[in-house]
Amino acid sequence: xxxxxxxxNKIDWDQIHRRLDEAKAAIERGFSLDPEEKIKVLKQRAKxxxxxxxxxxxxxxxxxxxxxxxxxxxxxxxSEYISEVYPLREFTTIPCTPxxxxxxxxxRGRIISIIDLKKFxxxxxxxxxxxxxxxxxxxxxxxxxIVADNITGVRSIPVSEIQPSLPTLTGVREEYLKGxxxxxxxxxxxxxxxxxxxxxxxxxxxI
Amino acid sequence: MGMKKNELIKKLQAAFKVEAEExxxxxxxxxxxxxxxxxxxxxxxVIESIFRQAHSLKGAARSACLPDIEKISKALEDVFxxxxxxxxxxxxxxxxxxxxxxxxxxxxxxxxxxxxxxVHGEQVSEIVEQIDALSSGKxxxxxRPVEKEPEPVKPEVPKDVPHPAQTVRxxxxxxxxxMLQAEEMIQAKLLANRHKSELQDVIEMLELWKxxxxxVANETRALTQVIKRGEKPATQxxxxxxxxxxxxxxxxxxxxxxxLFEDRLLALAKSAHQDQRLIGELVDxxxxxxxDVLMLxxxxxxxxxxxxxxxxxxxxxxxxxxxxxxxEIEIDRKILEEMKDPLIHLLRNCVDxxxxxPETRKKNKKPKAGTVNVIISQANGDxxxxxxxxxxxxxxxxxxxxSAIKKGVISREEAxxxxxxxxxxxxxxxxxxxxxxxxxxxxxxxxxxIVLEKVEKLGGEMSVESRLGQxxxxxxxxxxxxxxxxxxxxxxxxxxxxxxxxxxxxVVRINPNDVKTVENRKTIPLNGQTVPLVRLDDVLExxxxxxxxxxxxIPALVLGTQEKRIAFSVDxxxxxxxxxxxxxxxQLSRVRNIYGATVLGNRKVVPILNVTDLLKSAVxxxxxxxxVAVRAQEAxxxxxxxxxxxxxxxxxxxxxxxxxxxxxxxxxxxxxxxALTELKEGEYDLLVSDVDMPRMNGFVLTEKIRDDKxxxxxxxxxxxxxxxxxxxxxxxxxxxxxxxxxxxFDQSNLLEVIKKYI
Numbered sequence: 001x002x003x004x005x006x007x008x009n010k011i012d013w014d015q016i017h018r019r020l021d022e023a024k025a026a027i028e029r030g031f032s033l034d035p036e037e038k039i040k041v042l043k044q045r046a047k048x049x050x051x052x053x054x055x056x057x058x059x060x061x062x063x064x065x066x067x068x069x070x071x072x073x074x075x076x077x078x079s080e081y082i083s084e085v086y087p088l089r090e091f092t093t094i095p096c097t098p099x100x101x102x103x104x105x106x107x108r109g110r111i112i113s114i115i116d117l118k119k120f121x122x123x124x125x126x127x128x129x130x131x132x133x134x135x136x137x138x139x140x141x142x143x144x145x146i147v148a149d150n151i152t153g154v155r156s157i158p159v160s161e162i163q164p165s166l167p168t169l170t171g172v173r174e175e176y177l178k179g180x181x182x183x184x185x186x187x188x189x190x191x192x193x194x195x196x197x198x199x200x201x202x203x204x205x206x207i
Numbered sequence: 208m209g210m211k212k213n214e215l216i217k218k219l220q221a222a223f224k225v226e227a228e229e230x231x232x233x234x235x236x237x238x239x240x241x242x243x244x245x246x247x248x249x250x251x252x253v254i255e256s257i258f259r260q261a262h263s264l265k266g267a268a269r270s271a272c273l274p275d276i277e278k279i280s281k282a283l284e285d286v287f288x289x290x291x292x293x294x295x296x297x298x299x300x301x302x303x304x305x306x307x308x309x310x311x312x313x314x315x316x317x318x319x320x321x322x323x324x325x326v327h328g329e330q331v332s333e334i335v336e337q338i339d340a341l342s343s344g345k346x347x348x349x350x351r352p353v354e355k356e357p358e359p360v361k362p363e364v365p366k367d368v369p370h371p372a373q374t375v376r377x378x379x380x381x382x383x384x385x386m387l388q389a390e391e392m393i394q395a396k397l398l399a400n401r402h403k404s405e406l407q408d409v410i411e412m413l414e415l416w417k418x419x420x421x422x423v424a425n426e427t428r429a430l431t432q433v434i435k436r437g438e439k440p441a442t443q444x445x446x447x448x449x450x451x452x453x454x455x456x457x458x459x460x461x462x463x464x465x466x467l468f469e470d471r472l473l474a475l476a477k478s479a480h481q482d483q484r485l486i487g488e489l490v491d492x493x494x495x496x497x498x499d500v501l502m503l504x505x506x507x508x509x510x511x512x513x514x515x516x517x518x519x520x521x522x523x524x525x526x527x528x529x530x531x532x533x534x535e536i537e538i539d540r541k542i543l544e545e546m547k548d549p550l551i552h553l554l555r556n557c558v559d560x561x562x563x564x565p566e567t568r569k570k571n572k573k574p575k576a577g578t579v580n581v582i583i584s585q586a587n588g589d590x591x592x593x594x595x596x597x598x599x600x601x602x603x604x605x606x607x608x609x610s611a612i613k614k615g616v617i618s619r620e621e622a623x624x625x626x627x628x629x630x631x632x633x634x635x636x637x638x639x640x641x642x643x644x645x646x647x648x649x650x651x652x653x654x655x656x657i658v659l660e661k662v663e664k665l666g667g668e669m670s671v672e673s674r675l676g677q678x679x680x681x682x683x684x685x686x687x688x689x690x691x692x693x694x695x696x697x698x699x700x701x702x703x704x705x706x707x708x709x710x711x712x713x714v715v716r717i718n719p720n721d722v723k724t725v726e727n728r729k730t731i732p733l734n735g736q737t738v739p740l741v742r743l744d745d746v747l748e749x750x751x752x753x754x755x756x757x758x759x760x761i762p763a764l765v766l767g768t769q770e771k772r773i774a775f776s777v778d779x780x781x782x783x784x785x786x787x788x789x790x791x792x793x794q795l796s797r798v799r800n801i802y803g804a805t806v807l808g809n810r811k812v813v814p815i816l817n818v819t820d821l822l823k824s825a826v827x828x829x830x831x832x833x834x835v836a837v838r839a840q841e842a843x844x845x846x847x848x849x850x851x852x853x854x855x856x857x858x859x860x861x862x863x864x865x866x867x868x869x870x871x872x873x874x875x876x877x878x879x880x881x882a883l884t885e886l887k888e889g890e891y892d893l894l895v896s897d898v899d900m901p902r903m904n905g906f907v908l909t910e911k912i913r914d915d916k917x918x919x920x921x922x923x924x925x926x927x928x929x930x931x932x933x934x935x936x937x938x939x940x941x942x943x944x945x946x947x948x949x950x951x952f953d954q955s956n957l958l959e960v961i962k963k964y965i
Binding site: 011013014017072088089090091092093094095096097101102104105106108109110111112113115125128129130131132141142143144147199200201202203204205206 | 225226229230259263266267384387388390391702747748749789790791792793794795796797798799800801803804806810811812813814820823824827854855856857858861862926928949950952953
């Protein structure tokens, strides 16, 4: 690529195609490595495999999270999935829903359901919480609000600092956890929560 | 598998679009350069560059499965190759044709994937022919210029529009958000209505007040006369006369004053009326236009049908082809989205249960391949009719009846009295399924009943016709746009709900003496019929509100038709309003008995009830032990009343529920200032207060209470998130009786503490 091309925002399609062709040719040629090289590669792979799966995926990454308080515990979720934080002043309860569904709120004309994660996680009841905030989280397929007592801040946590946590430590089942940061903040796996079929309410009237 | 491949192709095509845009731009600018300096020194360089663009475009089109673009690009490549080798010479006419071709390619590439070879295949070959003519060196004048006129990618543009209006691309998200805002404007309309009627009420009140005062004026006049009648007024009477005339003056000035008020009020009411009309018109028009913007042609849905039907048929070793009509007809995008699953279900039914295996069809002298017809047509009014039909086996009415009898939907006698058409309608009842016909519940979990439910929810109608051995036709009549509808606002338990007016047979007031218990179920007489009576709060599984008096008339809504009518008693029938349906979102995908929600004029969010579900739920409802309500009533008189001050709505509701279920009468307020006002006005036995509140916190509130003569002894329990020792000490210092920390809160603890102080 020429230097002046680097600055222009043009995509060099020819180069992309050339690379694709090279890759294709390489695949077609098949693999033939000398034994020494092979062992080296295999060792490297073994080393990678012996580590935590998550950390391979996001090596050296930073996780931007929003920290919040929920019933006297500190949690964090990735800000990427937060569409907004909304004050909870009023809500409407919906009959015939599971107990983790608090109700619905009107966010600029759209109805958003709000959920008590503590109940969803089946954590023991402890004290009363001041749910003053709704954190609206969304993915392509799902969207709802989770209630929080307070938002304490936004920050970046190096992914490498997030330790896998024992569920006994947090009470939250492992499937919903991304891990625990060095200062003991529980990082929730928001993708898992959003895509968990158990959180979707879909009930017919039984016959 | 099929889906994955489709998705891959979609992605490739999206990438292609970006790439093609760039390449075609370079190609065009190359052509322009050639045009300006046909034999310039850079001629070779330019030709080489555009040749490469055409070549790469061809390759990219092939990998993105766009055969038309590939063909045209290949033809272009050939021309440029011939130019490169100097086999032919460039001419202005040639450049013209090449420009046209480039433009056509740009159009095609702008919407990759919507290529429909049948639509413009002919045109493509025409273009290719012309370019080929160029490269073979024929004189350009022999070729016709490429017609660009019939937009190849937009076959749905109506022919009577000579110049299609200019368009811009806007992201769907932005449009949706605009639509939501436009919908929110309905509240402005409702508010204007409300203001108008409230003003009207005030005018009526003033009217009554005026009457009272004119009465007073008369009395005063009479009084004056009585005093005057005395011949020689004594000093006392003189004084009385002065007072009387002063009183008269006051009355008169009062009357003048009230006349002034009345004038102002009338003027206000008039302008409120104008506002209401104006806002109403503006909002209606805005919504109308917004809906128009969000219309989508059916073709976006129809496109996926042929492949789906073919795959479905192939899986079952059947042969089926599809014929479709009316793809150009437009409908609200939301309706189309909602209808997607039901329509797919109907199509599935056609293939699964309608179309027979080839051998059966052969035996019955039918063509080997079955046909599924999908016809979209404009119906009267703002409606669209969708018919989905097949030339398959048809529905065996006797089997439907048998299944319905077996499931207890109808009795044997009823079944024998049904006409063929009436019996067919039974397939829309969720209980009725026969293996050979309806409901493939294993598929998407959608039965015919749910298809019907969806259609009705959208304000449409559904019907079915079938002839045994000849085929089945489903017909759905749908509104083109999502309209607002009328709903009855009712109160049940502590909540409000909307009941769609269209589903309500009638609203009645029941005399409690008319309620008879038949076979352990409550019933009421209604036009000579006995109709079951249930409580809406029972059906919705929500706690009862204590009814004021047992002898009062109970309002109830009668739902359902004919023999299936059920009366649902409520606490109040509040209003009838124009409402707009809103879904509960993806997380609450389907809730029993609740359809969706709406936002009222006062911004309150209220759930909309699902009548079909309610009728089903009513059959299984276990009436809450009536004894509970009675006991609550007995306790009423001696209830201890507690005031709860708490700013967080959830904590407030929790405290209220705990205290109420313990038998206390509870009133809630949101901050210290409100609490103080409420305490001064009402009679309370105890205060439970949060510490951290806006305007006036719990400490200050407690201090003020202790300083007040009347309230001084009121027991105060502070409930708080703070739990440092200083806080506790401060709480005791200001005079709180007890101090409960939220983090270690539990309900028995609170109740015990309360008992100590009452």
